[in-house]
Amino acid sequence: MLTQFRNLFSPPRDLILIVAAIWFGLFLAEKRSAKHGISNDDLNNIVFIPLIGYLLGGRILFALENLSAFTQNPQSLISLNVDLFDPVGGLVVAAIVALVYGQRRKLSLWSTLDALTPLFAVFTLGLGLAHLASGSAFGKETALPWGMQLWGTLRHPSQVYEILVSFLILGLLWFQKADTRPGVYFLTFTILTSGSRLFLEAFRGDSTLIFGGLRLAQVGAWTVLVFSLYFLDRANKDTFRV
């Protein structure tokens, strides 16, 4: 079954899983957006306008980083190759576009993030499925009975861990009682997600290591956890306004 799934959604078809996750996440987010005081129009716009920014920004920044390659072949700028892309640069552009749109529409940052939380939760699930299909985010070697044969050896099924935890987080959030304090719903998601990443990263075989063999993703997840707990503490004091 796993082989069939990987054959069906092997790259570049794994992008279908990401697109489907965005669509389904937005569908779920629309069902709850009114509770957070965000209209469905604003919700859709704050997803699709930054998404366009992500696609254009990622391609333009990649071209600027590799200017000599594009000056010799400018038509590559509109090539359908998804590999001609700077994903980090695209994310930065998308975040800026979202902030500008939110400010122009005078949307509350925390309420907007709350409204988008189901989308984020489904997106992380879709990302896990895409990782399983492409074999990326693979686990470290193991002799455990549930190890998965991948990339030349038996490995922790890190993508399966990722999917199970994402599914659990989505379930917890979906059935969580509505909390009227802005930001609490989103912060619950970031705390659960960063906490699980902090734990599960230890079983990954492709971690970026920094000094002393520390895993960069764990350090990043711990930092997100610090800020999330700090803001949650402020929210609990009921003096929390952004």
Place this chain on the structure above:
Amino acid sequence: MQPIQRRLLYTFILIAGLVWIFVSADRAGTSTAGEISAPREGFLAPDFSLGTPEGETFTLSELRGKAVLVNLWATWCPPCRAEMPAMQKLYDEYKDQGFVVLAINMTYQDNPAAVVPFVQENGLTFPILLEGTGEVGETYELRSLPSSFFIDRNGIIQEVVIGGPMSEALLRTRIESILQ
């Protein structure tokens, strides 16, 4: 929960997180990706020996020290055909710097008689290898054509591009990266 209890809980969570980071640190740098062969970025490119239509044999591991593009293709595949001129152009441009293209025709699922005319028609001068058994396709977990593997001078796969056609800019950025 009282504020003091809440903050104690948060502090405990953060300390536990820090302990886990240090406990699970990969001090030995145990990633064996560069020692295991697999068709994946960061892994040693799986070795193969294949012959050309002219009878010459190429073995991937014997090209260590050179930057290699392994391209899996077939004559019936339009994107494969479309990317060949750009590959030829950049092969001409970079071959003196140690760049090699191994274009492996998936002969077991292609018409063998169509290969040589296609090569001549397009003036391809890089080695065209014939894969008649499907073994290399299986080793490289071939699921889509074309599939391209950019291999650095140490034999490590630096980039995998599935699908095509690859644009000239994409080829140029990846070739310059593996030549470094």
